[in-house]
Amino acid sequence: MHQTHSLVIGAASGMGRCIAERLSKAGRLTIADKNQATLKELAAEYMADAVYCDISDLESIKSLAAACIDIDNIVITAGVSPVMASVQQIIDVDFIGTAHCIDVFRELVRPGGAMVCISSIAGRKFTTNDPTVIQALEAPFSDQLITKLKDAGMDMTDRNVAYGIAKFGVIHLCRKAAKSWAEKQARINSISPGIIDTPMGNPELQQQTEVLRSLIDATPLQRMGSPDDIADCIEFLLSAKSAFITGTDILVDGGICSVA
Template identity: 30%
Template sequence: MTERAALVTGGASGIGRATVALLRERGWSVVVADLNRATGTAAAEELGASFSVVDVSSEDDVAGAVARCVDEFGRIDAVVNNAGVGGAFGSLTEIDVDEWDWTFAVLVRSVFLGIKHGARAMRAAGNGGAIVNTASVAAKSGGAGPQAYSAAKAAVLNLTRSAAEELAADRIRVNAVCPGLIVTPLAVDGAAAQEKAAAVMARRQPWPDMGRPEDVAEAIGFLVSDGARFVTGEEITVDGGLTAAGPRMHEAYGGRPGERGLTGVNRGSTGVPPTIRRV
């Protein structure tokens, strides 16, 4: 038996990996759930966590990851629904419907499944718990992300509030974090991309420093802690003041993909390359 145990999806890189590191430093036992076997295995070995290959859009996979946490550690106190991809992009008149559906499966169905099976396990144990969903500033305004991604993240915020109301009686808290532009493999991959992002954010973001995965992990760490025992149904924005300034990121990056004649799907850090088509 361990004192605290958590499941972190998308835990192999970026915000998820930083969250795993923070929880391990605080004495939590953690199951890293990720589709990328290579990076997931490496992260788990380095951080002293367990690893499960999980497709977060698959109910069997998510249920299995929750069960693994309970079986291995004797409990599950937190689920961090963090796995994400950039998803479908391009003009709404050109986006492939299968790529749109896949985006929602990874970004929204996964959160539903994490809540469903995490809450079942927490309810059965009778000790309450905490669920944190990674949304985005893109959920709050147009122009902060691709259409499918933004709509999916808005759905995550709405689902967070609904779940918080439903699960409060079981002392299961459900909250969300809304990162801005964070230097992760999903958002900013490589030195050239980081240099470009830094130039963009110097014009758009009031806070002078680039956002780091650790900045978001600290917010998640608070939300799963006893210090947040009276916080549920809320969202914490971690964006260096970007939302306050009114993000219009598509302008800074040269326009919307659809306006540049591009469509396709960004598959994030899954190990599968993006699909980009010119229309």
């Protein structure tokens, strides 16, 4: 029986770091990130292989894949928020980068393996059945993607709009990819976190304090989520306990989407 090999893309901080620590105790681990200094430290701490990866660069993803040819589980937590990046960067990292990973690692995943992608409640709130938007998102590698989204009536000058579209796109990609992953005897799902206490989320909290505080107050569980809350769900989706779950998105939001 082979040793389980897991990969965490975006492992240097927050949710990625938390799940990387968990998975380091369950078998072989490869961690990937743009932050090479932190990556090196974590590799020593977790006894993991470390590979630089810029998820917005297809060649970088291919180089990572070349180092992970015997892979069981892939977790993609790499991403940028509206206060961190431009519209183009949000689309490139949060949506197109994830789409490339889904395609590249589908060809490598072992039977019984699984991928988990991180979406957001922003994607759930954006959810649309508009055929022109869906059509645009189903061609993630098109040079005309942003233009097509503009033509569909989306305000692609607004970073919050772009973020919602990108995260909805992740949910849609995972749903659509379930069939092709099943052909590899593997599964793919996404998670939509609510307001999580992470280094990436903190700048959002500082810059949109009033809005985010009101969301926390409205959350039925009356608190922010923690990276451990997300890691718990990811562990479940990678495990045999979720063997009949694929192509779906799970809310980990303290109940905010039930009331907001």
